[in-house]
Amino acid sequence: MKTASFVKTDIFLYGTLFLAWALIMYFLNMNYAYFGKEFPSVSFEQQSPQAIQKKLIDAIINSRIAMAAEKNREKQCRIAASLGATYFQVFATSNNALYRDSAATFCLQALQLDSTVGIVHYLLGEISLSKNNEANAVSFYEKESSEFALHQLSKPSQGLYNSNDPTIRMAALYSNLRLAFLYSTSFVDSQKAQAKFNAYLALETDAQRKQASIQQIGKYWKTQPK
């Protein structure tokens, strides 16, 4: 009898103990992000440049085939702009100047087809800057910045230039930022620098990048930017 009651007490006691432990473990881990976490699960920086290049070169081949077959001028322009961007990305990961030249060729081809095509001026600005031709870079960035401001104010979506397109928005954002730095260093003009930096701040949505830019440009300015 004594053993039986001991076992019964044990069943109740251990049952409660195990249940309490299970509940505690469940509540401690219920918010654990299991499979299906954010993608990618490793940072982009960890991705191999060779693999990125391989993907980009595949994209270039496909784009060139598509461009050769394309008869529509507007579509040709889009493909040329896309090829310019892709070649520039390959140059950025490989540092091979041949890709930069190809990027410039396709960007200029896109401009010939339509002088207002988005991001091409920004890319040409980047290409000029990589060649240390800052004067040319300033003119291309200015063009990108003014095109964006023009379309954003008057006609937000028209033809090949859609100021709501996130890529075009990023091109304008970086063009303004580059100009703010160039007007603070090589072509000192505090008013222009302030104006371009304000235009950049108006487009910026990434708080971390915004803070870093403010700190960086503050090194060149007498008064800290806000």
Add this chain to the structure above:
Amino acid sequence: MKKNKTDLKTEQKSKPAFLRALSQSAWVKFFICLQLLLLAVQFTPDLSTNGDDARYYLLGKALHDGQGYKEIQHPSKPVETIYPMVFPIMLAIVHFISSSIMLAKIAQGILGALVTLLAFYLFKVYSKSLILPMIALCATCATLSQFGASLMSEIPYLFFSMLALLLYEKSIVRPKNAWLFWLTIFISIFPMHCRSVGLAFSVSWVLATFISKKYRYMFAHIAVLAISVFIYHKITSWDNSYVVLILQRNTYNPELGLATPAELVTRVFQNIQEYSTHIIQRSLIPFEGPPALIVLTSISCVVLVFIGWLRSMFGPMKVLSLYTCVYFGILVMWQTQWSSERFVAGIIPFLYFFLLSGIETLWNLAFGKHEKSFRDTLQAVVAPNQTPRFGSRAVIWAITIVLCLANIGFQINFAKTLKTLGPDWKNFYSCADWIRNNTPKSAIVMNRKVELFYIRSQRQGVMSPYSHDVNNVMKVIDTSKVDYVVFDNFYWTGTTRQYLYPAIEAFSNRFQMVYALNNPPTAIYKVVR
């Protein structure tokens, strides 16, 4: 069997003061609470990177989903023939509540604590003097905790083997209870169907019941086991692949062929050396230290366990002693690359008991009361449930506390490493994420850990064959209609570099890199057709 007042007083006096303060069952509760706390420290809601736990989880899911006992992670969904059914059935039951891996792991943790509780009820029958130190060791054992915190079959195996032994002890004192008899027989076949090494349990059950002349237990066990094996064979077309695995020279390089009898003998000696000089220490008292100290500790443990085992053979624990012997007999035949504490985990409570029993025996022989002849002295030492002397008990508790502290310290350190994935695994899982987000649901992926990759990528897969013949590798890729191959860079194995990479190099026009990562280099290749 009742003890008189003088005996009880002597026994009470022989207990140290801190033990007298609490009853035995209160101490057991304390140790189980401590075990649950240690399990909580090590608990992770993830599957481990072992792969076997993912396989068990998927088998449970397949049973629950009504897909049968099949490997749902493979495109052809073959019937599972290697992993026994008991643990997947348990997981399928958990799936009825939730398919969450976390819930299955919580249930496994509770089963781990139940093992300690069962050890208390079982060994209480065999020895009253060693029961509390043994429970303290079981509750704090790092190896048992490790398996209590992962979805592996070691803990269920231990649970069922101890439950069968406990029921057997209860049944033989109630011979007229038919229900208890059949329940005992039914549970006694579970170890065999929980892990293949459970064959040792059935063999020793038959031997021990034959020696003890408990023939009805022997014949009933043989009959029920034969029926269950027949049913299992019908369900799974079981071909006992484990026999082939034992005979192979190296499963990871099957081209080496089968081992010769001389090689098998060498393997047995290598295993004996490995278990007695390292693995037993890591299983019972894990600690980092100079190699000489580790070897010395391990050999000391083996000697003490052997003394305790000999003592038990002459006592009432024949089933248990025979079982441990047959179990180790199977372990030493296993391929040497698999020899590890994982295989010891299935009998750890018994080893702890033998260890403590060995210490007690040596102490009593050295300092105990000596009879007229050595034989009488030996008989007095071997007698179970004798009242222990204060000196012997104090020594046992001192050693127990040291062993417990070593195990607790190891578990706390292990918990820190358990919760962080290595960079090779991070990259592997990143590939699974990429596959999940960028490929059709029907895509088939060749990778090194098909089960883990399937759970994360939700895509079926096959493993690269262990073959140096690149044409053979390509044949598997083509016949299995593989769409993507994952080139991993696992630190723990070189099989992908060894077998898959030569094929990628030889047929570079058939593979197009679509995703790649650095540190360590890891890539996904699309197979071009």
